[in-house]
Amino acid sequence: MKTLVVAGHGMAGHRLVSELRSLDTAGSWRVVVLAEEPHPAYDRVALSSYLDGRSAADLALSGPDADADADPMVDLRLNTRVTAVDRDTRTVTTTTGEAIRYDALVLATGSKPFIPPVPGHDLPGCFVYRSLTDLDAIRGAAVPGRPGVVIGGGLLGLEAANALRLLGMEPHVVELAPRLMPLQVDAAGGGVLGRRVEERGLHVHCGVATASVQAGPDGRASAVALADGTALEAAVVVFSAGVRPRDELAAPAGLPTGERGGFLTDPLCRTPDDRIWAIGECAAVSGRTYGLAAPGYRMAESVARQLSARPAEPFTDPDMSTSLKLLGVEVASFGDAHAHTEGSMALTRLDASAGTYAKLVLSPTHTLLGGILVGDARAYATLHPFVGHPLPPAAHHLLAAPAPAA
Template sequence: MTRTLVVAGHGMIGHRFADRLRTLDTSRDWHIVILAEEPHPAYDRSALSGYLAGRSRGDLTLADRDFLADARVELRLATALARVDRTAHVVVTRGGDHIRYDALVLATGSRPFVPPVPGRDLAHCFAYRTFEDLDAIRRVARPGAQGVVVGGGLLGLEAAYALSRLGVRPHIVETAPHLMPAQLDPGAAEVLHRRATELGLRLHCGTGVAHVHAGPDETVRAVTLGDGTALDVDLVVFAAGIRPRDELAEPLDLARGERGGFLVDALCRTADPRVWAIGECAAVQGRCHGLIAPGYAMADSVAAQLTGREGQSFDRTDDATTLKLLGVHVATFGATVHPGGPRPVEVTFADGIARYAKIFLRPDTGTVLGGILARDTTGSTSPLRSLVGHRPPADLERLLLP
């Protein structure tokens, strides 16, 4: 007998889950109903800046013809989940449709964080999250205009670079002392700072936006920073991070993590045996993960569980990243944050301000815990990740900075 699976959300993680389930469901036990809040199928949000650079929506779309034509998949666009009756196992959409489910997977993702600064609701203030956001930015951006990007993390750097390619001269405002504070230490960030400055990005670190001011036409005309700096600008883009979309937790009577997100165990299960949460909205054992790779691992685990296989427990102590930003190869591997326990030994290699690497070693055994790299060349961290748990080789410096 066919069972009904409801997936709330059709972002990158929700799509990965549904597609993986299709592959594993060889006995065709599941009918998959996907509630997509946006009016189009899932797309590669990590490549969204390419949309401003000229790529089409179709270029970024993840749902191929086989997926859209699969009779087992019912994709409902522009349809959001409004409430859930966990006793009757029924979801209700905002349009009033009732759908009975045998399993419910919450993949509601996240929303942009917009700091509560005066003037943030003015015309020409934008988020940087969807096709519609970027369409609005493109309508306003013009060569020679001045812009402020609020946030110096990965998304903020992408937004600033995309604006520069539209002819806008961007400022980047980051409250931390340096760019990408969640991934990089000051030494690695210095390599990124140098390259950003060479590309014409103007950096304001260690301060925030205090006020966005309107001009006579009630659009953005200036920004005041926390350190008193005044900037004449034409648009503001908020790319200051994300927050989990967990607003359904309370009406579902499901627990949240300490910092938000649906609280789930290592197998992404909530307290309700019929309900799972994956991706940015899931607090796995209390912790949310904003990167794509952890979300894909969650999606694969739940797809395996729902098709009678053993799901992989999620133990993400290694949020490894490999990124190419502004012509700089940035990578982390292994554990780069070490709360509690003995302080690791830090070994740093640097070549001026163009290449930088730091390795963390266990003080008792000398084995590698993890590392951070920033350099002008491309490369892969795969051989570096294989060092974790082992003593470093004699040619470690050449391996890190070839």
């Protein structure tokens, strides 16, 4: 029997184990899963719901690696991280000091929060928003009725702001870009999103850098100073300014990394070592990393098929679309949302009174290339499947002017 070691037990690592156990009907692989966190894999996308009444058990992902006794072919070890990879002896060393031999190794180490190196970033009262443990720490420090500041206005930043709101705090969001969610929405969509979340009690500060985190008399973070001279009172500061791939195992093991980090792989998620793969946020597939769950799932499924000697599709052109509700505001972004395709044109409709924005990006032949929906994303389910195809009739209704009031 061969041994597969999976370094990491996030959503991608969990999907890999589930897929492999489903495909490995002959029982060829014994799987050792080394999980750094004290919890089995959980739904990180729904992290903020942990502060809205759901428990760690509610967020747990079901499968053969859900607990230590669920499947005799899966050995799940919590609180255990890989510290070194020896490619010559095909062993990994763990934080417990144990050396585990592998026939195949899948690196699924995920990513870590990026903390801007501003003065005071490491004061007590400063947190990151990444794991259940982080949320437990934020919950313990939250002071209902007091201001809290989130550094970063992307997807995770708005989730973190919502978490502070659920804890009874008054959240502020500081974003260096001129709008919230700059990767997903354009200027007009960001304007609508900003107004809608401010109506729900969020204070938005865009287009300004964080200068420092200031300490109070007790030595804890008490305020955030912005580059424009503004000082924001803060009982809690949460950094959510992006993530970086966890690829620290690469250099000591002689594995290459991408230009922006991550274990460098080919389109089948294979590193130059034919016994080592990388999946999820730590993988730089053909040099590019991906921060969403869906691409990580595709990588995991491909590697599971390879390990079970089945045909596998190369990982190309992943779907990076998003559709979600942030602080009660629906947002969807899909395809070429920013009209980067040469010759493309954008059709937009802004309804200020309703607080909605719709944008469709079309090719010269009226092929749907992508779009943005803010405030009302009900059309996403209809439009998204038509990316790369002629514009559907629903799009014309979406962009039509509203009927005049009676």
